[in-house]
Amino acid sequence: MKKFTCVGDIGPLDMAVAEALQIKKDRFTYSDLGRNKTLLMIFFNSSLRTRLSTQKAAMNLGMNVMVLDVNQGAWKLETERGVIMDGDKAEHLLEAIPVMGCYCDIIGVRSFAGLKSKAEDYEERVIEQFIRYSGRPVFSMEAATRHPLQSYADLITIEEYKTKERPKVVMTWAPHPKALPQAVPNSFAEWMTAAGYDLVITHPHGYELDPAFTAGARIEYNQDKAFEGADFVYAKNWSAYNDADYGKVLSTDRSWTVDARKMALTDNAYFMHCLPVRRNMIVTDEVIESDRSIVIPEAANREISAQAVIKRLLESLD
Numbered sequence: 001m002k003k004f005t006c007v008g009d010i011g012p013l014d015m016a017v018a019e020a021l022q023i024k025k026d027r028f029t030y031s032d033l034g035r036n037k038t039l040l041m042i043f044f045n046s047s048l049r050t051r052l053s054t055q056k057a058a059m060n061l062g063m064n065v066m067v068l069d070v071n072q073g074a075w076k077l078e079t080e081r082g083v084i085m086d087g088d089k090a091e092h093l094l095e096a097i098p099v100m101g102c103y104c105d106i107i108g109v110r111s112f113a114g115l116k117s118k119a120e121d122y123e124e125r126v127i128e129q130f131i132r133y134s135g136r137p138v139f140s141m142e143a144a145t146r147h148p149l150q151s152y153a154d155l156i157t158i159e160e161y162k163t164k165e166r167p168k169v170v171m172t173w174a175p176h177p178k179a180l181p182q183a184v185p186n187s188f189a190e191w192m193t194a195a196g197y198d199l200v201i202t203h204p205h206g207y208e209l210d211p212a213f214t215a216g217a218r219i220e221y222n223q224d225k226a227f228e229g230a231d232f233v234y235a236k237n238w239s240a241y242n243d244a245d246y247g248k249v250l251s252t253d254r255s256w257t258v259d260a261r262k263m264a265l266t267d268n269a270y271f272m273h274c275l276p277v278r279r280n281m282i283v284t285d286e287v288i289e290s291d292r293s294i295v296i297p298e299a300a301n302r303e304i305s306a307q308a309v310i311k312r313l314l315e316s317l318d
Ligand code: AN0
Pocket: 142, 180, 181, 183, 184, 274, 275, 276
């Protein structure tokens, strides 16, 4: 595997899950694989889980790790070609990327959607330039349109907790005060349909996602109806994807907050969220603290998905 940005990069999912569960049994089996190899993690945006779990995963593989927060301490980067750089940006991404590639063997990149231009976001300009110009295997730590390390961890978690071969998984939009990317829900839909689960997506009108990601899922605008018989409830906020409202917050309607009444409509579903979560906007205290909430084991699996991905990238090095 030379890059990891989407579900297609990881190959058959049953093998990816089996490999992850093997790693989870003994995460130090491959502690020599990354000897004298360096992982560079580049963050254009904040992170708690991705930062810590990915660093831990690389350390489990014996790697050295460097972390750069581009917006804290590095030069401000221009990303557009052709710009006269007479403003506050001192360096261009087109020099910065190959330079970063000189100092490491593998690069992880976090670069969220700007939510200003749909075309720019959905072309994945930043991570695609890293893939093209760094000379190194690159993996996504959440790019503009996908968060595959999260979805891989979500898949591992569902495989661990499911009691039916083909569980009903409900991804529900929930309110949030700020405009958030569609990366997590896009990616979740892509991975859950690839896994063959019964995926139902529920959201208010206007919050339709890119059909390229949701093909194979059922869309249900009535949240109560969607929750009926669910085995897993996956809550997430996202901003609008449609052309007219791209990147906007169309609703903060708290009748969409996941609460105990709604969870009672399910088949005793587990509650999931990628975190960070805003309590009593996305989900009530009661639900996230309940014994059906698996948000912490879900976050713990981020170390496992990252390790499985970095292991494959290390195995592909010349
Ligand atoms: C980000 C998002 O929604 O994409 C990161 C989630 C892992 N969330 C926030 O910015 C709150």
